[in-house]
Amino acid sequence: MRVIFTMLLLLSGIGISDGIYASNTEWQQHQDMLRTRIIAASNVSDSDKVLLAWEADLEPGWKTYWRSPGEAGLPVRIKVGDQEQELQYPVPERFELFGLVTYGYKNRVVLPFYVDRSDIGNSLNIEATFMVCKDICIPFDGHYELDKEISSLSIHDGRINDWMERVPSKAEKAGLKINNVRITGKKGHQRLVVDVEADTALSKANILAEGDGAFEFGTPSIRLIGNGTEARFVLPVMTMDKNLDIKGKRVRFTLIDSKGNAIDRTIDTSL
Numbered sequence: 374m375r376v377i378f379t380m381l382l383l384l385s386g387i388g389i390s391d392g393i394y395a396s397n398t399e400w401q402q403h404q405d406m407l408r409t410r411i412i413a414a415s416n417v418s419d420s421d422k423v424l425l426a427w428e429a430d431l432e433p434g435w436k437t438y439w440r441s442p443g444e445a446g447l448p449v450r451i452k453v454g455d456q457e458q459e460l461q462y463p464v465p466e467r468f469e470l471f472g473l474v475t476y477g478y479k480n481r482v483v484l485p486f487y488v489d490r491s492d493i494g495n496s497l498n499i500e501a502t503f504m505v506c507k508d509i510c511i512p513f514d515g516h517y518e519l520d521k522e523i524s525s526l527s528i529h530d531g532r533i534n535d536w537m538e539r540v541p542s543k544a545e546k547a548g549l550k551i552n553n554v555r556i557t558g559k560k561g562h563q564r565l566v567v568d569v570e571a572d573t574a575l576s577k578a579n580i581l582a583e584g585d586g587a588f589e590f591g592t593p594s595i596r597l598i599g600n601g602t603e604a605r606f607v608l609p610v611m612t613m614d615k616n617l618d619i620k621g622k623r624v625r626f627t628l629i630d631s632k633g634n635a636i637d638r639t640i641d642t643s644l
Contacts (some may be wrong), residue, residue, distance in 0.1 A: 396527040398517045400430075406505050407431040411517045412483070412529040423493065423523055426485040426533050427451055427460075427501055427515075429478070434507045436479045439465035441583040441625075444473035444611075447504040447512060453488050453497060461485040463539035464627065464635050465581075467592070470506055474592055476581065483536040496520055541627050541637035548572030548602075549628050549636045556642050561615035565590060565608040565642070569628055574601040577631035580608070588612040588619050 397412040407429050414424040427449065429437055438446040440462045451458045462484060465476040488497065501515040553568040565582060569575070575597060582590040591609040598604060610619055622642055629635040 396523065396529055398519055401515055401517070403505075403513050403515075404511070405432065406435050406507075406511065407437070409501065409503075409515050411499055411519055412533065413519065413523045413527055414485075414530050414533045415527040416523045416525045421490050422487040423490055424485060424487055424533065425499075425519070426483045426529070426536070428481070428483050428532075429503070430481050431479060431505065433480075435505045436468060436470075436475070436477045436507070437482065437503050437505050438475065438477040441581070441589075442477060442504075443467075443475035443589070445470050445475050446477060446506055446510065447502070449484055449501065449503040451484070451486055452500045453492060456492075458486040458488065461537060461540045463536050464541060464629055464633070467579075467581075475506075483532055485533055485537050485540070493523070539633070539635075541629075541635035543637050546636050547630055547632065547634035549630060549634060551626060551628060551636075551638055551640060554624070554626075554640050554642050556610075556620045560618045561612075563610040563619060565606075565610060565619075565624070567593075567606040567608070567626070568603070569606065570603045571630050571634075572602065573630060573632065575604040575630060576601055578604060579629045580606045581627040581629075582608055583625040583627075584610075584612075584619070585622065587614060588617060588622070590624075 398410045400408045400410045402408050409429045412426050412428050438448050440448045442448055451460055465478060468475045497519040499517040504510055504512045549571045551567060551569050555566050557564050557566055567580060580593055589611045591611055593606040593608040596605045620642055623639055624642055625639045627635055627637055
């Protein structure tokens with residue numbers, strides 16, 4: 374029934390932004406580099422959470438950033454009031470910028486997040502901070518106000534759900550597993566070795582590893598094992614502290630197979 378009603382709205386030319394339902398804010402332009410807005414999924418009345426998303430439509434060549442942007446850039450951050458929200462970051466792309474490795478998004482990106490229903494008063498005031506880069510890097514702030522009467526029916530459901538599907542899973546997915554993690558080499562010249570497996574071949578797999586700011590990781594190399602459903606990644610450790618030993622440190626991993634399935638794991642490196 375909801376699908377039929379949504380189609381009738383679209384065919385009749387009545388948009389959600391026309392005030393029938395409050396499911397998005399107006400687009401904000403940011404110096405012709407991108408435009409951004411807040412969109413809402415259909416409001417489930419018996420849930421104590423409301424699913425929203427920050428949407429960015431970037432001009433060609435411009436990129437914005439993942440939670441760990443790499444060697445340059447700043448991550449997208451969202452606040453509702455004074456409370457920073459936990460963004461559901463989809464798997465990013467790896468970019469080269471000025472010879473530096475960065476992680477983020479181009480063209481268009483949707484970053485979902487949940488807010489407590491009790492936080493919605495007369496309106497919901499949302500702030501975003503983000504950076505975009507091309508030949509130069511520019512930081513921006515966005516300020517959005519979403520009416521409290523969030524629609525029980527939203528045309529944004531499909532797009533938000535599509536991007537939610539790209540968020541790495543904390544549960545098992547497609548047989549993806551990280552079997553072993555260890556550090557090799559002397560301080561200042563260490564490498565991170567990660568053994569993984571999956572249900573399907575890992576020939577086009579990728580892994581992203583996040584440090585704690587004092588150390589990060591370079592581009593991984595991959596070696597397939599056996600029939601290709603097992604693989605070993607080796608990532609160089611990057612740090613300004615040549616005396617830093619990262620053995621036993623916690624590292625967050627995003628492991629992605631060739632079909633786009635991904636898992637999110639935080640693991641202590643073995644001693």
